Structures are given as structure tokens and as C-alpha cells.
Amino acid sequence: MSNLADHYQQLPGTDGVPAPPLEQFEKLRQRRGYSYRPRTRHLLPEGWARYTNRLFLETSPYLLQHAHNPVNWFPWGEEPFELARQLDRPVLVSIGYATCHWCHVMEEQSFEDETIAQFLNSHFIAIKVDREERPDVDTVYMTAVHAMGLQGGWPLNVFVTADRKPFYGGTYFPPEDYPGGLGFLTLLMRIRESYIAAPDRVSRAGVQLTEAIRTMLAPTKGNDSWQEVSLDQAVRLYRDRFDDRSGGLVGAPKFPSSLPLKLLLRQYLRGGDRQMLSMAELTLERMAAGGIYDQAGGGFHRYATDTAWQVPHFEKMLYDNALLTVSYLEGYQATGRMEFARVAREILQYLQRDMQAPEGAFYSATDADSLTPEGHREEGVFFTWTPEELTEALGRERGELFAACYCVTRGGNFEGRSILRRDRSLAELATELKLPERELELTLADCRELLYRARGKKPLPLRDEKILASWNGLAISAFARAGLILDNPDLVRAATRAAEFLLGTMMKNGRLCHSYQEGMAKGEGFLDDYAFLIAGLIDLFEAGREPRWLERSLELCTAAVEQFEDRDLGGFFMTGAHHEQLISREKPAYDGVIPSGNSVMVLNLLRLNTLTGDGALLQQAERALGAFATQLATSPAALSEMLLAVDYRQRTPKEVVIVAPAGRPEAAAPFLAGFRRVFLPNRVLVVACEGEELRRAERLIPLLEGKRAEGDRAVAYLCENRSCRRPTSDPEEFYRQLSGTG
Structure with a gap:
């Protein structure tokens, strides 16, 4: 049997490039085993990969996917750039x-093309980066591509000098020339020629692009005009571009995040504009009925390629599903529609069944591609169906019923197969099929579970089992909020397990790590990691009553301010003092598919100020709002999540306190039942039992001072700015106070 050293030496075009310590390869080979078939077309007869590069030493699933390319990949670090300086070569950062x-x-x-690999290895230094492990690197070079006037995306391929300055880039490049564009090999040849023949021009391009990046990412001088920011301008933009047929914004592709549903619901609360409520309601309804929602297994795919949410790009991301859970919960509270609560439950069931690690945290994503019976990787084959497959899984009668309800046809609507979707409501289907609505609902639920089990026998899409602190913070929020709103303690326990993992395993030297993989926590935490986890812990405190979560959120908040705050202009940088210094330091100022760390951090500071009364937290929040005041006024849609913080600050948040007798937490249940019936987003909630639990919470929350139960009955307090209405031990009176009718 040959060894990995033999394979490494066969990498084409690597003469003069020093090999890494090969004993590391052998050690990891024994740990990972070679019983699996490496993901490469370059296999030796005994099943070994012909080529192995340095990425085999990494833990990132993305980097490991490229560990057996004939390209001599390096991970991001000083070594490849030093080698580029020594050999006077340009660097490809992919x-x-x-x-x-x-x-x-x-x-x-x-x-995987050996000809391309040989040229790349002979004339370039090639670096692979997992954008989810290094979002700071991704941001810098994505900004470079935008500065070139190009549309960004992944894969992102940027050519840089040995001092890390970009001079050219793009996204996907096919291997061969095509009408209107260069193939990758031709592009590599052109770049090599330019680098040799016109080094001064390459250097100038690098300097100019670097300056453009610094300008685009540079923090701007703030002011106090955030106090005058109105949500009206932002929602007007969404109203003008709203798709009144399918919800969301007009056009395709269609991302759920393109329409900020939470903002629409808050605007509805502000002025009673029912159009805002209708826009949110229609969007939630049509997304849940469409192919973008996994009708058999729960959870949302990343986006739809069409205008009606029917044909998705089949990736599933943890962050999408965590954020959409909260949107459906708020939609449920604002409308009372039970189907929105059902969708939220199904998303969380999907996360627990398919995405939860044994330790309690959640994996990052699943792939769009999976294997066909013939062994080919194709997009969407795992999630699509034929009538014959329905019959096999459900029987003829129920298979036909399900096909009629979920638009499964012989021709299909995706590569000859059908994506499950509903084009009629349950009530309409029941009338058409002459069945009682409840009976049809139960039958379809049973069919969906059977289909979930049946497809589980097929090759599963690849799952990225990297655990990210930031995305898990979003998941903790989703589970905690759902546990509170849906009165489900099991969901709160799931949030608790994830929080304990992050605060235990993913803390090093008192600092939060960014990722966890193969038993190792690594990477300094970014602003997003701290901000999203702090938000999750505040939600967990409200849902689970344990003061320890508020204590830890305050500790992390102090650490985040120390590491990331811009003390000159306000707001927070993405990276802190312990991070590598790149050619530019970003202050996140855009809410895209994931909210920016600044938007979430500002709301954290405001919520913690409401709970603790700490004026320093309020000052930090207002300085951050000031840092983004110009953007909030001129481009509010770019910071839709920060507008939630503006709304929170402009409208006095409610302080809801429920005190139960010692040892009788169940006494608070009738008050919480009323609390769940009211959509009240701008508020804090404190539930405590008299005794040690209340005393511990009082040390953190001065608002609790003097608040007690009444004998064996709980007492509820509704306050604003520490001024409380008349306390009540009557749950219905408390509900009337919350709903503004009492």
C-alpha cells in the first residue's frame, strides 16, 4: 500500500514549492481513515486519492472538499504569501x-482539471478560504469585486499580490472559453502575462482597489439625526416594490430576507396600517405553501429562483431557518393564525432532527446537491418526487391524494420531477376533495412524515457539520422565543443545551471562539458571534427565568464593547484586537440575509439597558445609532434590522414583570398565557419566584425591587420607564393592560 507522501509528490507543477510536514498527513490519515471514497475523480485502483494537498490538514468541510484536487492549495495564512514573495508570483484567493x-x-x-492545475501550480500560489470561517477575509475581497463594478457571489476568485492587495477578480469561471467570456485557463494565462509584462500596472491596480476597499468599508462620521429617522421611508420602498400576488418583493431570484417582515409588523403596530400586516401575512402564507419550504421535512431552502416561491435553490442554512422561525412566531402573534405557529414548530423540528449535533449545538448547512441512483450528483434530486415514488411510499390511494394536494405531476416542474408545493389552501382542497378539513389535515401530516422517512433511505445531501457561534446564537433565539410563545418547555431546553455548549466548549481564555469542528474550537469570535449569542441569551433568560443567562449576556456585552467598539465614532467593528489585521477593517453596515452585528448589538444594548437600568449601555447604543444616522436617513432599507432598534428606542419599551410565590412557578402560567396572546415586540419580560431566585435576579434588575407575589397568587406588573400600572393578581386584567384595553 502506498502512502500519502507518494500522492502529494504527484501534484503537477509543484517543483520548487516546499512540501508540508508529511508526518501530519499520515497522522490525520489514520484518524480520518481511508475507507471512504475521496471526493475526487483522480482515484488510484486501491481507492486512494492520487493527489493530496495541504487542505487535508484542515477541519473545514469546504477546505476538505478540495483536499484531493490536483491544485496545490494552501489554507489562508502567512506561509503562502511569504512563498509568493520569494517566488515572485501572483496569488489566487478562492x-x-x-x-x-x-x-x-x-x-x-x-x-479537478490537471492541465489547469499544472498551470496554476507552476505560476501562482493558490489559497482556499471558507467564507464561513473567515468572514473578514470574504468581506474584504467581495468588496474588491464590487469596487471593480462586478456582481459578487460564490465561488469568489480574486487575484492578489504578495502583500494581499487585489488587482483582479470575479466569481465562477468555466474551464474553457465561451462566447463573450474567457475560460479559467485562458484567464490564468492572461493574468500571468500581465503580471510579468506590466508589474507596475498590476501594482497600481492593487493600490487603487485597496484604497477603494478602505473607502467603502470605512466608518463614516455620525450625528444625532437618528432620533428623527422615520420607519415610513423604509416601508414605502417595500410597499412600492411589493409583489401583491405572491408576497415578497417583485422579481427573481427571491430571498425571504428581501422583505423585512418584522419591520412591517412593527410599522403596523405603530399606526394601525393594515396594508403592512397584509403584506407580511401574504408573504408568510405563500412562502410556506411554496417549493422554497420543504413540505416533507420542514425548514426553508435558501431562496427561490422564480417569482412565486415555487422552485428553490435547495441549500438549507441554519441562519435562514432560525430567522424565519422568529418571523413566523411574530406573524402568529400578530394575526392569531395557527398555521404560522405550525410552520415555526416544523422548522424547529427539522433543526432538531437533521441539524442538531449530539452536544446540543447546531450544524451550519446542507447541500443543494445529492446523489442519483446512478451515482451522479444533481441539484434537488433528494427533495423532488415522481407520482410513482409517492405511490411506493404512500400506497396508490394516498399517493394520488397527496399528488393532487402538492402538485406532483408526471411531467414535473424541475428536471422531470416535482417540487412539493400547495397552490390552494387546506380549506379549498378539502372542499374540492369532499373531505372534512381536519381529516385531510391529519392525513397529509401523516403522508409528509412517511415521505420524510422514505427519502431518508436515499443518499443524503452533504451536511456541513461546522458549528458557528453566530448562527447558533440565532438558533438559541429561535428556540427560546418559540418555547416562550408556544408554551413548550422542550424548546427552551434545546436552547439551553446549545447555550451551554457555546459558553463551555467554545470559550477559550475568556473569549468566544468563532467555530467548532472535529472536536476543536478555533478562531477568534467576530462581532456577529458575540452579538447574536448575547441576543440569544437575553431571549433564553426571558423564556427560561434563569438569572445566569442574563449574567452571561452582560459579561459578553462587556467583552464585545472592549473588543469591537469604535471609541471615536461609535458602533462596532467586525474584528477586534485579537484578530489578524487585514488591508481594511470593516464596520458592518448592511442587513442582508443575515442581520449585521451592529444592528443586533444596538438592540442588545437597549434591551439590557431596559432590564438593568445601566445608563452606560444606553449611551453606547445611542452612539452606535449616531454612527449610522446618515445611512439610516438616506438608505434605510440597507439597515432594516437596525430600524427595529430605532423603533425600540423611539417607542418606550414595556417592562413586564411576573412574580410567583416561592416554589410555585406554575402560578405564573395564567399570566404568561395572556402575555402570549399579545404581539408586543418592544418589551422585556422578567418572570421570577420569590426566594433565592428573586433575590439573585434583583441584584441584576433594579426594576424588581419591592415587587412581590400576593400570598399563594402570582402578581403581574406592567411598567414603562420604571413607572408601573396598578399591580394585578387577575390574569384577565393583566391581559387587558397588555392589549391596551385595560
């Missing part, structure tokens, strides 16, 4: 993530 469909395509077409 960025993607494990479940990225077009990253897979470019790997198979270009990075």
Missing part, C-alpha cells in the same frame, strides 16, 4: 463554502 452549488461546479470543472 473563497466559497461547503454547500455552495457553483463552488462544486467550479471545483469539478476547473480545479
